[in-house]
Amino acid sequence: MFEYEGMAGSVATLPEPVPATVGAGGTSRARTAQANNAQARDAQTHRPERVQELQTRIRQMQRRTLEERTLPTLPGLAELLPGGALRAGSAYSVAESHALVMAMMAGPSASGSWCGVVGLPDFGVEAAAGFGVQLEHLVLVPRPGDRWLTVTAALADVLPVVVTRPPARVSDADAARLAARLRQRGCTLISMGPWPQSEARLSLEQTSWSGLGAGHGRLTDRQVTVSVSTAGGTGRPRTGRLWLPSADATLEQAPHLTAVAPLEYGTGDRSVPVPVPGSAAGSAAILRTAVGA
Incomplete structure (x- = not known):
């Protein structure tokens, strides 16, 4: 699908058998x-x-x-990632969270690095700008079709950060070939979904919004628990409580071990879907709230 430009495998040189000779000495x-x-x-x-x-x-x-080459990373995420920052030449997988992907892009982009996004037609550029992503240094390929891996590899040749969403399971062979290119070019890959041989896997847990009052107000910020599992699933996942987004649409650390109570309205047991405006996911999120009978 694309040329493999990694280091050729080394082969041990074996000595040739020497025939025995008999004569002088x-x-x-x-x-x-x-x-x-x-x-x-x-x-x-x-x-x-x-x-x-x-x-x-x-x-x-x-x-x-x-390992000596790291990318600028927002402090809240840096404390959770292996090595304390995003590493050049590594791949990371994110469990379907546009907001978390944007937060990962924000650090490198704010420092002047170009970023590419492949296969995410619902990527919200306005939300990305709110997180600190510089739109003038952003390349979008929303619908690459079946050539998504070729497009991803091509962008990895020239951009420091590439985000991609695989439409299907990625084979180990394709992941290994792209990993060689990432190492050679020093590109960081962020996959929206599973990725073989990824440096770490990030996911959101225990999401809760705030800002709504008793029948009035608007959603302003969200607290989430970010869980980071290292490659191979070895060791206990690292977790941290973050505002994602905070009231000013950025990422901030929430108070340590803050317990956020679920939103409750009325005494009934019926629930209705409430669209969340300005969702960083680029599409309306759904908040379930209890209402009276």
Whole structure:
């Protein structure tokens, strides 16, 4: 689908067997030949392990280089991400939250980095601007069709941050090829949905809005719990309470361990959907509130 420009795999060089010869000093040469042949057989036996070891060392060297290259990240998110910031050359997956994606884009964009968005026709540019995304440094490809992966790879060649929404499951092979390009170009990928081999997976939990009174007012801000799971699902997820968005449409840290009570109106048990205006998701969110009978 796109050319693989990653580092070619290293292959261990194996010594060729040396035939035994007998003549002047033949005994010494025979022993040397036997030792070389034994070494060749041992190398042949352990060849897969040696190749795997070399590949692991290459990945470790690449990671040490890239770990020194981080992108500006909003403080509330930085405390939750592995390494304390978005890493250049890494991929992150977000569980269907436009607001969280915009918050991740805001730090790099505010520092002057270009961002690309692929496959999100409902991406709200006005909401993105409220989070701090610089629209003059934003590239949108809302409907790439079946060539979404090719478009994503092309943007990764020239932009520091690329957001994409895979229309279907991404194969491990495609993810590995794109990962090589991300490392080479130093691009950070944010996937709206699952992504193989991602650095971390971010999701929203315990969402609650505020601003409504007893029959009056408007929704002004939202508190959420952001959960971050590291690659491979190892370790306990890191969680943090954030305003997303806050009253001024940005991301802020909420008070530590703040308990937000659910909205309750009346004493009835019926509930009605209430459209949430100005939702950062680009489409009307739904808030369920109780009303009297």
